[in-house]
Amino acid sequence: MNCLPGTDPEPHSYWLLWLDLWALSPRNPGVAAVREKSDERWRETIRSIVLAGQEAGEFSPVDADDFTIMLSALLDGFAVQIALDDPAVPPQRTYDLAMRFAAGQLGFDTEPAAADRRAGKRGS
Numbered sequence: 001m002n003c004l005p006g007t008d009p010e011p012h013s014y015w016l017l018w019l020d021l022w023a024l025s026p027r028n029p030g031v032a033a034v035r036e037k038s039d040e041r042w043r044e045t046i047r048s049i050v051l052a053g054q055e056a057g058e059f060s061p062v063d064a065d066d067f068t069i070m071l072s073a074l075l076d077g078f079a080v081q082i083a084l085d086d087p088a089v090p091p092q093r094t095y096d097l098a099m100r101f102a103a104g105q106l107g108f109d110t111e112p113a114a115a116d117r118r119a120g121k122r123g124s
Helices: 011-027 029-055 064-083 091-106 112-123
Strands: none
Touching: 011 029, 011 064, 029 064, 064 091
């Protein structure tokens, strides 16, 4: 997905497409089916990352299905704010907040460089 800071100079346009998709879905069964498939793929991507991280011992043992629904809903809410150009919710801030949420739920450090420095200090 190219709607994160640093991956696309115009992430706003991607969020507008999602708003259009959501607005049309309740009134158009064909659009609703496309939206449902897109959400299923997105949630499966999140779920598979969580399960792989748990298997590797990098993530806490949370319910992957519940976490997936929570994160995708959080990101959808941020999408609305970004599409509406809310000055309090710019893309970089949404990224930081989403990563902080994921880190808190999954038990990882959002700043690996800081963790590496702390580990290095302990070893000295």
